[in-house]
Amino acid sequence: MTPQKSVKETAASLQEVTVRFPDGTELRFAKGALLSELLTRANPRWAEPTVALKVNGTVMGLGQRLLEAPGGTDPVLIEPIFFSSPEGQEVYRHSSAHIMAQAVKELYPNAKLAIGPPIEDGFYYDFDLGRPFTPEDLEKIERKMKEIIASRYPFERKALSKKDAIRFFEEKDERYKVELIRELPEDEIVTVYEQGPFTDLCRGPHVVSTQQIAAFKLLTAAGAYWRGDERNPMLQRIYGTSFPTQEALEAHLKRLEEIKRRDHRRLGKDLDLYNMIDEIGPGLVIWHPKGALIRKLIEDFWREQHLRHGYDFVYSPHIARLDLWKQSGHLDFYRENMYAPISIEGIEYELKPMNCPFHIMIYKSHLRSYRDLPLRFAELGTVYRYERSGVLHGLMRVRGFTQDDAHLFCRPDQIEQEILKVLDLTVFTLKTFGFDEYEIYVSTRPEKAVGSAENWERATAALEAALRTKNMAYRIDPGEGVFYGPKIDLKIKDVLGRSWQCTTVQVDFNLPERFHLSYIGEDGKEHQPIMIHRALMGSIERFFGVLIEHYAGAFPLWLAPVQMKVMPITDRQHAYAHDVAEALTAAGFRVETDARNEKIGLKIREAEMAKTPYMVILGAREVQGRKLSVRKRSGENVGELEIPSFIERLNNEVSNKSV
RNA sequence: GCCGGCGUAGCUCAGUGGUAGAGCAGCUGAUUCGUAAUCAGCAGGUCGGUGGUUCAAUCCCACUCGCCGGCUCCA
Structure with missing residues (x-):
């Protein structure tokens, strides 16, 4: 099995060659030398053990010989590869x-x-x-x-x-x-x-x-x-x-x-945020009051931002006639993810896997002028998709979920500008939740697709141009586009450095054609608008799951379902505790009072485990001075405060949305 | 969907071919307490579901539902 060395190679191995190290040092070696010999002789004082060497740019094992190096250059360039590098x-x-x-x-x-x-x-x-x-x-x-x-x-x-x-x-x-x-x-x-x-x-x-x-x-x-x-x-x-x-x-x-400790499935149960149970079905989420409140706060924020960014809110039903899905092409291209039709009075209806056809119908409800564009229809739209049982995973992969969806209808000359705006809103939204780092992918035409190659190219070019304008580094994901158009996917990195796909921005030249969308141009003639689908958080369910893990269940003050617990030390402070809780509630905070006949240590422990941001401890001293003793869930003792200064502190923290 | 593991009290988990236990939570009582667990008592389960083997099944077998780790797929 030993491969025969040719006579020529043996002769060559006797010759010498110059090797240049990264610090500029040059040494002469026999061409047949082992790379490990290079390393010992050069004694390059590299800080870490060398895993391999990069020889003329190619990674080679230390057990290989110099003459196997590509390029055959003289000098041969050598670089160490340490475990700390991805290649190592x-x-x-x-x-x-x-x-x-x-x-x-x-x-x-x-x-x-x-x-x-x-x-x-x-x-x-x-x-x-x-x-x-x-x-x-x-x-x-x-x-x-x-x-x-x-x-x-x-x-x-x-x-x-x-x-x-x-x-x-x-x-x-x-x-x-x-x-x-x-x-x-x-x-x-x-x-x-x-x-x-x-x-x-x-x-x-x-x-x-x-x-x-x-x-x-x-x-x-x-x-x-x-x-x-x-x-x-x-x-x-x-x-x-x-x-x-x-x-x-x-x-x-x-x-x-x-x-494991941050797993949203565990924390979701421990913190009583949501549940999925057999009786309802796999991949279907019920939001318990605390989780529902957090969701509401996220959605309020989302609505506020969308109003500021020129979106119009719309609502659409959960089912629609099968014909609609035929026309949209979903039945041809998305069928495997759709539920079986429901027959009502002899007409087939389909549970919606996407919101787009409805928004298109709203677009079509009027004759549109070029002056109307861009139109931005936004909806927290709940969709249902069949996912194979083995792929379901907590909130990250479910069968019924709500997209923070929007469809932008614009003229061809507006695409890039619209995408730029979407990117701005995306960055702002993600930053608010503490996500500053992401990976961006541009997905190109898949095998199964509608629309001409030319349209796909135009759309892809628009996406890339916008990213370049924003100086956002991206990678191409070949063939990973949706059937109707290319897309930008943005994967956010959480506090542990894990990536989660949330944001998606998809250009669509196809649906406008299928639904014969048009607007009247300056020239008085009909033109076809371009459609952009986009979701920033992606799915509220997944985003919530990511947030739970990102924050390890300790939601920032603005999102915490219970922002503070008022804890009297004995029942002699109950009246004062009641007043304090009332004052804080009146100031707009979510307050609970723990008036149980329990020791303060237990109350603190339970508030800690519930990850309540603030604990307000009231004993005889505080009653005496009409003050509050404030403790953070981090264990930090904020000290004694008057009610107004505590409220001011809280207001700052909430309005900054401090993470 | 596929391969494997798992399913016992609200939660976390023991356990056995002769119809079940612990800790926490819950309820009751006592304790009035200063920054992560006060003490005692009580109550709580058709052992995921259906069928089979057996004198007897939570335990063995088959099917089924669900969960977990992967494969594949995606918001």
């Missing part, structure tokens, strides 16, 4: 995945290898085992991985012809690997990596030795289809993660704990 993590975790695969093969020789890539925060490997992995299996695999790491196997790269590679993996009965290799181009050189007795198909690169994987943990096992296609066999996937130090691993595990 990829190499490190990819190697970790190989170690896991070796462990699995040693423990379960019949397991077939599929694929095992690095992913964000870790790695996975898919196996065909014929049965699922149990938690005990994972423990055994972890122990075996530790042995493999202790064995200090070097990762050795071997190149094979496609034919040899197929034969090699056929002999091992690794049918998935064979399938992968067969799809490579005919003349492709296939590389494999060996670590001790284990060989895996792999492009690489890898760390030098298994010993380099210092700290790892296997996290979960789950089913996954071969190549993500449900018609293919179900494989068994093991997820794991690895880090160069035990501390870094533990920090990561702690973060996972933190994510």
